[in-house]
Amino acid sequence: MSYMQQQLDEEKVFKDPVHRYIHVRDRIIWDLIGTKEFQRLRRVRQLGTTFLTFHGAEHSRFSHSLGVYEIVRRIVEIFQNRPHWDDxxxxxxxxxxxxxxxxxxxxxxxFEKVFRLDHEEFTRAIILGDTEVNEVLKRVDDDFPQKVSEVIAKTYANKLVVSMISSQIDADRMDYLLRDAYFTGVSYGQFDIERILRVMRPQEDQVVIKQSGMHAVEDYIMSRYQMYWQVYFHPVTRSAEVILSKILHRAKSLFEEGYTFKLEPVHFISLFKEKVELDDYIKLDEGIIQYYFQAWQEEDDPILSDLCERFLNRRLFKYMEFNPNVQMEDWHQLYTYFIKAGIDPDYYLIVDSSSDLPYDFYRPGEEEERLPIHLLTKKGEYRELSRESTVVEAISGKKRTDHKLYYPADLIEQIDDQDLKRKISEILDI
Structure with a gap:
């Protein structure tokens, strides 16, 4: 029996709060879960800094990855013996x-923004490189790692396979919406995944949905919309992200200036030099990062020390609504005032923007061509979702953007020059 067909002597299960059980029968899946590269995901939170806003959001990319696997496992079972599906x-x-x-x-x-990295590139590097993951995949055959890499890069010839993992209704999104809603304690990320899975059908180039399941898909689209604006783009979470990114920028800047750290940042050096080797990258997890932040509180550089203390002890920046098209003059004025007050505006006065496109139809030639969700009628015809659903049509193609200005209220309160303090407070409306 080939390695690809090998089954475990006994099915393994992971108890999961979202899917109840995650079932593993295939030897290759069990072996991949046991690799050090996959186990590292236990030490990376799924939602980054969101735990500082929703204290339950401590779940890991490990649990999310298992969840995506479980949804695809169930989809594959539903697709068996159907036209267009190749087992x-x-x-x-x-x-x-x-x-x-x-x-x-x-x-x-x-991390990606500060150090100009792409997690998908590192995913492919782990799959194709000198890793335990690659070693397991090559047991299928020498070409198998390349096939897995192509699916993740969305270049694999069978677009149906790609759409199961990366589309506007895919296993990745379905798991993270349900999982993130569960661990943040919010209700609006919920939708009827059982119904959606039951009405999924394989077609030549994508998964389609039986028309009778349209309302379940509407619920899914609206759940995604609400989760982005109520959880993923929460202004407090973004305040923590702003401070986190400024810590990394400051540490990188000090390194480039030749600053002598009390604790040499050995795990960051390849990042600072923007020559990240895969071995260095795999060694990074959130425990390592927080260890440095803990140590950097004791650094002589007051900005790095202060930012790390803020992040670790949740002394976050305050924020105000900010329209850069209208209020840039206010920002320039504040920038000048902050310098006069001895507060470095490059680290303590930040405009942060978030935007989302909840659903879009096919727009040829755009940088990211989004494959729309298609409904399958009883007559075997395709109908694009927003053409049939007034709910989805209402938000289709509508990009929503939100801008916030972040600042340290406590440092402003400590300004001795009362006139300068008043001018800053008037603009910030504090």
Whole structure:
């Protein structure tokens, strides 16, 4: 029996608060879960700094990755013996689902912005490189790691396989919405995943939804919309992200200036030099990062020390609504006032913007071409979702953007020059 077909002597299960049980029968899946690169995901939170806003949001990318695998496992069972489905792709779908986030770093999105990294590139590097994950995948055959990498890169020839893991209604989104809603304690991320899975059908180039399941999909789209604005873009979470990114910028800047750290930042050096080797990247997790932040509180540089203390002890920046198209003059004025007050505006006066497009139809030629969700009628015809659903049509193609200005209220309160303090407070309306 080939390695790809090998089954465990006894099914393994993970008890899961979202899916109740996650079932593992295939030897390759069990072996991949046991690799050090996949186990590292236990030490990377799924929601970055969100735990500082919703204290229950301590769940990991490990649990999310298992959840995505479980949803794809169930989809594959539903697809068996249906037209357009090739069961030879089953193991490829399961492994790509399991490994889709294996390249995420600690506080991944903040890290990516500061150090100009791409977690998908590192995911592919882990799959194709000198790793335990690659060693397991090559037991199928020498070409198998490349196939898994292509699914994650969305370049694999079978677009149906790609759409199961990356589309506007995919296993990744379905798991993170349900999981993140559960651990943040909010109700609006819930939707009827059982119904959606039951009405999914394989077609030549994507998963489609039986028209009878349209209302369950509407619920899913609205859940996603609400989660982005109530959880993912929460202004307090973004305040923590702003401070986190400024810590990393400050540490990098000090390194480039030749500053002598009391604790040499050995885990950061390749990041600071922007020459990140895979071995260095795999060693990074959130425990390592917080260890440095803890140590950097004692650094002689007052900005780095202060920012680390703020992040670790949740002394976050305050914020105000800010329209950069109208209020940039206010920002320039504040920038000048902050310098006069001895507060470095590059680290303590930050405009942060968030935007989301909850659902979009196909727009040829755009940088990111979004494959729309199609409904399958009883006559076997396709109907694009927003053409049939007035609920989805109402938000389709509408990009919403939110801008906030973040500042340290406590430092402003300590300004001795009362006239300067008054001018700053008037603009910030504090």
């Amino acid at each position: 030879e792709e089953r193991i490829l779908c399961l492994t790509a689902a399991l490994l889709h986030d294996v390249g995420h770093g600690p506080y991944s999105h903040s």
